Structures are given as C-alpha cells and as structure tokens.
Amino acid sequence: MRAATVLWWRLRRAGAADNRVPGVLAVVSFAVATAALLVCVAGLAAFEARNPTPPGGLDGPLTDEAALGNLYVTLAWVATTCMVIPILTLGGVAARLAIARRDQRLAALRLAGATSGQVTLMTLAEAAAQALVGALCGLVLYLAVLPLVARLSFQGRPFELRELVLPLGQVLAVVAAVVVVSVLSGASSLARVAISPLGVAARTSPKRLSVLRLLVAVAAGAAWVLVITPMKEPQRMTIVVVLGAVILAVNAVGPWVVMVAGRIAARLAPTAATLLAARRIADDPKSTWRAVGALGLAVAVVGFTSLAQVDEPRTPLEAYLADDLGTGALVTLVIITIVGATSTGVVQAARVLDQREQYRALALAGTSEGSLHRARALEVALPLAMTVVLSAGFVLVLMLPFTNAIDTALVVRFVVTSVVAGAVVLASVLASRSLVRAASRVA
Numbered sequence: 001m002r003a004a005t006v007l008w009w010r011l012r013r014a015g016a017a018d019n020r021v022p023g024v025l026a027v028v029s030f031a032v033a034t035a036a037l038l039v040c041v042a043g044l045a046a047f048e049a050r051n052p053t054p055p056g057g058l059d060g061p062l063t064d065e066a067a068l069g070n071l072y073v074t075l076a077w078v079a080t081t082c083m084v085i086p087i088l089t090l091g092g093v094a095a096r097l098a099i100a101r102r103d104q105r106l107a108a109l110r111l112a113g114a115t116s117g118q119v120t121l122m123t124l125a126e127a128a129a130q131a132l133v134g135a136l137c138g139l140v141l142y143l144a145v146l147p148l149v150a151r152l153s154f155q156g157r158p159f160e161l162r163e164l165v166l167p168l169g170q171v172l173a174v175v176a177a178v179v180v181v182s183v184l185s186g187a188s189s190l191a192r193v194a195i196s197p198l199g200v201a202a203r204t205s206p207k208r209l210s211v212l213r214l215l216v217a218v219a220a221g222a223a224w225v226l227v228i229t230p231m232k233e234p235q236r237m238t239i240v241v242v243l244g245a246v247i248l249a250v251n252a253v254g255p256w257v258v259m260v261a262g263r264i265a266a267r268l269a270p271t272a273a274t275l276l277a278a279r280r281i282a283d284d285p286k287s288t289w290r291a292v293g294a295l296g297l298a299v300a301v302v303g304f305t306s307l308a309q310v311d312e313p314r315t316p317l318e319a320y321l322a323d324d325l326g327t328g329a330l331v332t333l334v335i336i337t338i339v340g341a342t343s344t345g346v347v348q349a350a351r352v353l354d355q356r357e358q359y360r361a362l363a364l365a366g367t368s369e370g371s372l373h374r375a376r377a378l379e380v381a382l383p384l385a386m387t388v389v390l391s392a393g394f395v396l397v398l399m400l401p402f403t404n405a406i407d408t409a410l411v412v413r414f415v416v417t418s419v420v421a422g423a424v425v426l427a428s429v430l431a432s433r434s435l436v437r438a439a440s441r442v443a
Contacts (some may be wrong), residue, residue, distance in 0.1 A: 025346045029094030030134020032342045034178050035141035036087045036335050040080045046163040047076040079332050085247050086294030086336055088181050090343045093290055095127050095185035124183050131182035135175040154324045213256040216249050254293045258383050259285035273371045277378035288383050291344035296387035298336035299418045302329040337421040345428035352435040359439040372436055380429050388422045
C-alpha cells in the first residue's frame with residue numbers, strides 16, 4: 001500500500017503539466033455538483049421546516065393549510081428527486097474523466113507488473129482527492145449563492161437565510177456523498193483497466209448497447225402506472241422511490257435511443273461535419289446522453305407544472321400554489337441547465353483531449369478548423385434537439401385537451417424557457433474551442 005501511494009504521488013507530479021486541464025475540469029464538475037446538491041437539500045429542508053407534520057400525523061383529518069403544506073413538501077421531494085440524479089451523474093462524469101485520462105498509464109503499469117490492488121488504490125486516491133477539493137469549492141459556491149436563493153418567494157413570503165443554511169452534519173454528509181460517488185464511479189470505470197490492460201492500451205471499441213435497456217424503461221413506466229395510479233393518496237416516499245426508478249430507467253434507455261439516432265444520422269448525413277458528429281454520437285452514446293438527458297427531464301417538469309396551472313385558483317392558498325409551481329419549475333430548470341451545461345462542456349473538452357491524434361490526422365487530411373467546430377456543435381445539437389423536441393412535444397400534446405383554458409402566455413413561456421435552456425447547454429461547447437485549435441494545429 002505504501003509503495004502504491006508513493007508511486008501515485010510521483011506519477012501525479014511527473015504528469016502535472018499534462019493533467020492540469022483534466023484536473024481543473026474534474027474539480028469544476030465536482031464543485032458545481034456539490035453546490036447544486038447543497039442548494040437542493042437546503043431548499044427541501046426549508047420546506048420541511050415551514051410545513052412540519054401535524055401532531056396527529058398525516059393519517060388523520062387535516063386543515064386546508066396543513067394539507068397544502070404537506071403538498072409543498074411532497075412537491076419539494078419530487079423536485080429534489082428530479083435534480084439529484086443529474087447532479088450525481090455530473091459527479092460520475094468528473095470521476096470518469098479523472099480515470100479515463102489515466103487509462104493508458106495505468107494499463108502500462110499493469111503490463112509492467114503492478115497488481116490490480118495497487119492500480120486500484122492509486123486511481124481511487126486520485127479520484128477521491130479531486131472530489132474532496134471540488135466538494136470544498138462547491139461548499140464555498142453554495143454559500144455564495146444563498147443570498148440569491150433567499151430572494152425566492154414561496155407560500156407568500158421569501159426564504160430567510162437561516163432557513164437555507166444547513167447544519168454542519170448535513171453539509172459533511174453531502175461532501176461525503178460526492179466523494180463516495182467519485183470513488184464508486186472510479187471503481188466501475190477502473191474495472192476494464194484492472195482486468196484487461198491490453199484492451200485498454202489498444203483502445204478497443206466499446207460494446208454496443210443492448211435493446212434490453214428499452215425493456216427496462218417500459219417496465220419502470222408500467223410500475224409507475226400500476227403502483228401510483230391506483231392509490232388515492234400515495235405515500236410521499238412511495239412516489240419518490242418509484243419516480244427515482246423511472247428516472248434511472250429513462251437514463252438507461254436514453255443512451256440506446258441516442259445510439260440508434262446517431263447511426264441513422266450517419267447514414268443520412270449530407271455533410272462531412274454531420275457524418276463525423278453522428279459517428280461520434282454512435283460510438284459513445286453514454287456520454288452524449290449524460291449531457292442532454294437531464295435537460296429533457298427538466299423541460300418535461302416545466303411542462304407538467306404548466307398543466308397544473310390550468311385550473312383557476314379558488315382560494316388565496318391555491319393562488320399561491322399556482323404561482324409557486326411556476327417558480328419551482330423554473331428553479332428546477334435553471335439548476336438542471338447549469339448542471340447539464342457543465343457536463344456538456346466537461347465531456348466535450350475531455351473528448352478533444354482524448355482525441356488529439358484524431359484531430360491532428362483530420363487536419364493533416366485537409367479538414368478545416370471550421371468543419372471540426374461544426375462537427376463538435378452538431379455532436380451536441382443533434383441529440384439535444386431530439387431530446388428537447390420530444391419532451392416539449394409530449395407536453396404540448398398533453399396540453400391539447402386544455403387549449404380553451406390554457407393562457408397563451410403560459411405556452412410561450414414554456415417554449416421560450418425550453419429554447420433558452422437548450423441554447424445555454426449548446427453554448428458550453430464553445431468553452432473548449434481553443435483546445436480544438438491546439439489539437440488540430442499542424443507543425
């Protein structure tokens with residue numbers, strides 16, 4: 001163990017220059033993930049503190065105010081569930097970035113005689129160190145954005161800072177969760193290096209995704225219908241658990257759908273840039289889905305809350321609820337957009353670093369830098385447009401029966417926010433243009 005730790009530190013110092021950009025990207029990802037997670041947990045804790053469970057519990061008769069307060073807490077749990085999975089996915093992206101950038105070196109160490117245990121210890125130590133630094137930076141970012149969050153108004157009054165400041169124990173639990181996610185993601189990514197170093201060194205192509213992912217998503221959707229629909233008053237934790245399973249199932253089938261769409265786009269590609277983008281999508285659909293899947297979920301959430309605002313409020317409490325649904329949906333969209341944009345920017349920058357030889361070969365073959373930039377933009381734009389259009393189209397179809405009751409301004413706001421969120425995620429690709437220029441430079 002001591003020898004592995006010393007070797008890890010020496011390799012880290014020796015490769016400091018090459019690993020500086022990937023290290024910064026990983027720390028930024030962990031920081032954004034930690035800050036977003038702390039904000040979500042703080043908001044949930046604030047709603048629970050505002051709406052405590054009545055002394056008799058939720059099984060007995062409740063006043064209108066207590067029932068509405070319980071609804072607020074349930075909606076906060078649902079929103080947190082929708083946001084936590086993309087946030088933890090971003091943490092996994094950061095961990096995989098740290099591992100992927102060292103696959104070649106770790107494979108070489110395995111071939112030179114290093115044991116699987118030594119390689120595992122070195123890699124997980126690196127991932128945990130970056131996660132811890134990023135989580136601490138995220139804690140500072142969380143404290144910095146609290147005054148902005150405190151300006152949000154729910155139930156007729158804005159938050160107070162004391163409502164949003166988490167106890168030290170919960171903060172440490174969130175930081176520990178980010179580090180654990182990093183270690184687990186690193187361990188799963190490390191398996192192929194420890195088991196088959198020759199395959200990593202030769203950069204063998206990843207296996208194609210199975211259609212069984214589609215069956216998993218169908219099963220999760222059926223579980224939602226069969227479990228939640230018959231319940232007159234479903235329990236909060238039942239909703240959260242089943243909803244979490246549905247979101248995980250969508251994340252499982254998403255890469256398969258993206259892979260199929262990439263193959264179709266490659267066959268119908270009208271330009272070289274489109275063909276290059278489609279082939280990259282088909283070759284690595286998992287990372288592509290991580291960048292766009294969360295935004296599709298957020299668009300659906302905003303749309304469903306728009307549907308909930310169709311009925312005219314009859315009491316002041318219902319009026320507050322209608323306004324708060326819109327505010328909560330926009331907050332969810334903003335957080336997921338930031339997380340999605342960070343994930344997209346990090347993944348795209350990492351791809352450029354991993355594919356430097358490919359970019360140089362394309363440049364030597366006569367491919368212009370503009371074509372390379374267009375290919376990268378299409379690599380994100382094609383699956384992003386497909387995801388947003390499908391999510392928005394699904395919601396708009398649900399709105400058709402209520403066309404007489406829906407305010408046109410509500411639909412316009414839904415469309416505009418969806419387009420703006422997609423544009424922000426797409427714009428994150430621009431952050432790594434300089435890396436493309438450096439990688440494609442011909443000496």
